[in-house]
Amino acid sequence: DTGVSQDPRHKITKRGQNVTFRCDPISEHNRLYWYRQTLGQGPEFLTYFQNEAQLEKSRLLSDRFSAERPKGSFSTLEIQRTEQGDSAMYLCASSLALNSGNTIYFGEGSWLTVV
């Protein structure tokens, strides 16, 4: 499978613990995105990388959230001191340049449940 892959698919954690999600984008894509989706809502933009540079961050991304893409390939999203409100699906996506008619491709997401 050469699509966007995310790991783990499901994570249950206790409030206050740290969690990390990994995303492997489509190999030739230089752009990588993180979104959050809660039940009954559309995906909400969190952050975006072009190669290894993090170019944009949403105000939804509090200081407990950090994302990296150290070599411009895979990315990690870490949530520190998790809260129950962090329970959501975290979606990763990748693309080539958007203004050239390219499409954003999404992974299957990582479900986080904070208990």
Next chain:
Amino acid sequence: AQSVSQHNHHVILSEAASLELGCNYSYGGTVNLFWYVQYPGQHLQLLLKYFSGDPLVKGIKGFEAEFIKSKFSFNLRKPSVQWSDTAEYFCAVTAYNNNDMRFGAGTRLTVKP
């Protein structure tokens, strides 16, 4: 920043009925528009997209959408739905000079057999 509104939260249709899901965006400049579908337990999949040219865009599975610039709309249509079209549908927009995609809240479509 651009934003998207989907007015129908939940639509229930019988098989063979026609479908139209509304999508309006707010952004004054050039936009790219998308419809994604999310079947139960699956990831978001692209149905169709508009970048330029013919404002009537045809996608997979018999779906089409029409970009009406004066109304800031990009409604999704299908002449005859099937039970397998039961899913959540998301409209999304990217502004030409931005690099993030903004989604509407989604419309849940239930097709009764």
